[in-house]
Structures are given as C-alpha cells and as structure tokens.
Amino acid sequence: MSEKMKTAVFTDIGQIELEECNRPEAKGNKALVKIDACAICTWEQRVYTGVNKVEFPFIGGHEIAAHIVALGENVNKEEWAVGDKVVVGATLQCRNCFFCKSGNSQSCDHFNHSAHLEGMPHKGMGGLSEYMLVSPDCMFKYDKVTPQEAAIIEPVSCVVHSVEAAQVQMGDMVLVIGCGIMGLLHVEIASRQGASVIVSDVNEERLKIAKSMGAKYTVNPKKENLAERVMEITKGIKAQVIFDTTPIASVVEDAFQCVSNTGKIVLYSSIHPAKKVPFDPGWMHSKSIQMIGTANSNDRDFVRAARMVSEGVIDTKPFISEVYEKEDIKAAFESAVQGDKFRVVVNF
Incomplete structure (x- = not known):
C-alpha cells in the first residue's frame, strides 16, 4: 500500500485546501525530496486572487527548500546523497528547445506553469506539498541557513x-x-x-x-x-x-x-x-x-544564488515576513495577498 502525503491544492479562486494523495517513489533518474519550506510568490498570490488564470485543481509553489529522502537507481550517487539539503528550481523548462540548449532555459519556448509533474495528483509546480519527485537537473545544494531562508534562493x-x-x-x-x-x-x-x-x-x-x-x-x-x-x-x-x-x-x-x-x-x-x-x-x-x-532564472543563476545565500553574501532573513504551518495554508494566503509583506513562508 502506497505511503500518503499532503499537498495544498487550489480548488477555485480564493480556495485552497490540503488534500491527501499517494506519495511518489524515487525511481530511475529522479530523487524524492521532503519539502521543508515553500515561500508564496506573487505568482501564486495571483492564482489565489484570480488574476493568473489556471485550470483547477492546481498545485502551486516554486520557491522550495527541501532535503533528499530517497534516490532513484540511476541518480549519480557521487554527486547526490540522502540528506542533502537542496533548493528545487528550473522545473518548468523543457530542456530540449533551442533556448534551453543554448543556455537560456529561463526563456524556454515551452515554459509551462501548468505542466503535470510526475508523481503529483494535479497540474502545477508542486512545491506546496510534503514531497515531490525531482530530476537532479533541478536540484541545487545549499547549507548554513534555515530552510525558510533557503526558500528565498529562487527569487535571488x-x-x-x-x-x-x-x-x-x-x-x-x-x-x-x-x-x-x-x-x-x-x-x-x-x-x-x-x-x-x-x-x-x-x-x-x-x-x-x-x-x-x-x-x-x-x-x-x-x-x-x-x-x-x-x-x-x-x-x-x-x-x-x-x-x-x-x-x-x-x-x-x-x-x-x-x-x-x-x-x-x-x-x-x-x-x-x-x-x-x-x-x-x-x-x-x-x-x-x-x-x-527578463524573467525567471537558469541553472547557472541558481548555483550562484544558492552559494551567495549559503555564504551569507545575501541575507534572506529580512525577507521572511511570516511563517505558517501547512495546516494554516489558507490563512497564509490570506495574509500574503494583503500586499504588505515580503514573503510569507509555509512549513511542510
């Protein structure tokens, strides 16, 4: 019988709730990560308020700090290990088009916020969940800071x-x-x-x-x-x-x-x-x-942002306005959309 996990799902404009679903399993060239914290970007806020149009149900979340809990059999074990602290990013690029192949994956021709990620019950970026399957291409190591601080690495x-x-x-x-x-x-x-x-x-x-x-x-x-x-x-x-x-x-x-x-x-x-x-x-x-x-970022940007935050060159603590637990996801969004905060972060 499959292990279960909780994921936060937008069910309509102004509606978000925790849903139980099957936890995916690490296999092939994918790692299973446990999400520790996810910040609420203005993009997700606009989904909540109906400015950004998506097809419901939808799973948001792309400012993600996590740690690896399992590795698929084809993941490079010299580079990755269970317990590694990672930020998850660059998951929406196709990595096949001209722009991705020429080092400009931030401008991918097929960039898709509403892709259906493997292991997720619904479409969307998936970060407002307890777990997600991630390709090593999309993981970037960090250390020396809290998961809440690391969740701001994507904006950096x-x-x-x-x-x-x-x-x-x-x-x-x-x-x-x-x-x-x-x-x-x-x-x-x-x-x-x-x-x-x-x-x-x-x-x-x-x-x-x-x-x-x-x-x-x-x-x-x-x-x-x-x-x-x-x-x-x-x-x-x-x-x-x-x-x-x-x-x-x-x-x-x-x-x-x-x-x-x-x-x-x-x-x-x-x-x-x-x-x-x-x-x-x-x-x-x-x-x-x-x-x-300019929009988004690519692998090179993520590597350097993770290093800058890990080494204290950029201090992200001042940008964490509030922290909520996953059970209070709706309250977190209600607070975030007031527009008077920097980032509201949700612990998973």
Whole structure:
C-alpha cells in the first residue's frame, strides 16, 4: 500500500485546501525530496486572487527548500546523497528547445506553469506539498541557513539573472523602481557589483530598509519629482541602468525620463493589467537606449544564488515576513495577498 502525503491544492479562486494523495517513489533518474519550506510568490498570490488564470485543481509553489529522502537507481550517487539539503528550481523548462540548449532555459519556448509533474495528483509546480519527485537537473545544494531562508534562493536567482542581463558595471548609477522583495534584492546585488543605487518607492519604511541594504539615495515620488531628483543626483547624466520591479505600466514611462544616453531599462516585473506603453523610437535610436525584458532564472543563476545565500553574501532573513504551518495554508494566503509583506513562508 502506497505511503500518503499532503499537498495544498487550489480548488477555485480564493480556495485552497490540503488534500491527501499517494506519495511518489524515487525511481530511475529522479530523487524524492521532503519539502521543508515553500515561500508564496506573487505568482501564486495571483492564482489565489484570480488574476493568473489556471485550470483547477492546481498545485502551486516554486520557491522550495527541501532535503533528499530517497534516490532513484540511476541518480549519480557521487554527486547526490540522502540528506542533502537542496533548493528545487528550473522545473518548468523543457530542456530540449533551442533556448534551453543554448543556455537560456529561463526563456524556454515551452515554459509551462501548468505542466503535470510526475508523481503529483494535479497540474502545477508542486512545491506546496510534503514531497515531490525531482530530476537532479533541478536540484541545487545549499547549507548554513534555515530552510525558510533557503526558500528565498529562487527569487535571488531571478535577480542574479536580471542584474547580469543588464551588465551592471562598477561605477554605474542604477535606479531601482519599487522596494518590494525583488526591488530590494536588486539593490543588494547591484550595489555588490560596484554600482551606486538610487531607489524609488512611495513607502517610507521600505526606503529605510533599502538604505540599510546598500542604496545610496532614496526618492519618494509622491513627495519629489523622480526625474528631477535623478538628474540632480547624477549631475545631469541620469541612470545607466534602471530596473522597473513594479507591475504598473505608467512607471515604464517614468523610466524613460530617468535613463542616460546608452542606458538600459530592464522590465523585471510582469505588468498587471497588461497595457501598451507609448515610446519614441527616434529617441531610443538617437540616444542608444536598450530595453530589456527578463524573467525567471537558469541553472547557472541558481548555483550562484544558492552559494551567495549559503555564504551569507545575501541575507534572506529580512525577507521572511511570516511563517505558517501547512495546516494554516489558507490563512497564509490570506495574509500574503494583503500586499504588505515580503514573503510569507509555509512549513511542510
């Protein structure tokens, strides 16, 4: 008779409940991991609120810290052992398309949040469960930090990818718009690249946190004109790199006023609701402006993010706003969707 496990299942908009199902068994080139903690990303929050459309029932969760409890017979035993602490990521790429094969699996042509993972009772990313089957391709070792801190490694990996896509250089003036968890991680990582970081947010408390994480300048656009302040700070040159971490279309237009000649604007966040933004192609051409979209992360990003968090280069403790047990999954989501937290983490 199969062992059982609990998994949290979205059954409708605003509805999530624990369901008992069969626990999968490690076999072939798959490891069975016991999930210790899973953070609730804005992606899952939007499933809960109905902004992201999925087919119910659906299993969310992709910011995952776990440990290996069993190895399939074909898993490389020199690299992996029962007890290894791992973060699980990069599970949604097909690993077969042109983009995956050319080292850009974060932009996989078949990236699918609603895939049906082996061993799971329903479609979805699977991290809000007690156990899951994982290919070694999708496991990345961590140590020295708690599972709750390690659950934030996935967001860190996405920001590592973003900062590298922008090719932030030592001495750059960087503007980060938005001081949510992703904005603050951009502050930390860009400042460690040798950039001088300006942050913009209407929340004074979060501006203070940004300062403590390495921001040199803070701007509240409700109280000051952002473009004028950036001109003043940079002595008229403006910012070489701008990271827009907000979901608001009009903020993209604000960024146009703040970018320097030869500068880059990185659209880190998805835009909700989706809306077109007008721009002047002549200006973009004449000033050599680059617009870059970035989403997700790849294996290389995960390896380095796991190392940075394990070694304390990036401290993820400040981003853990609340921790809930799996039995309180609905309360965890109700808290997360209030929008006043960084990450709510669920222990499994």
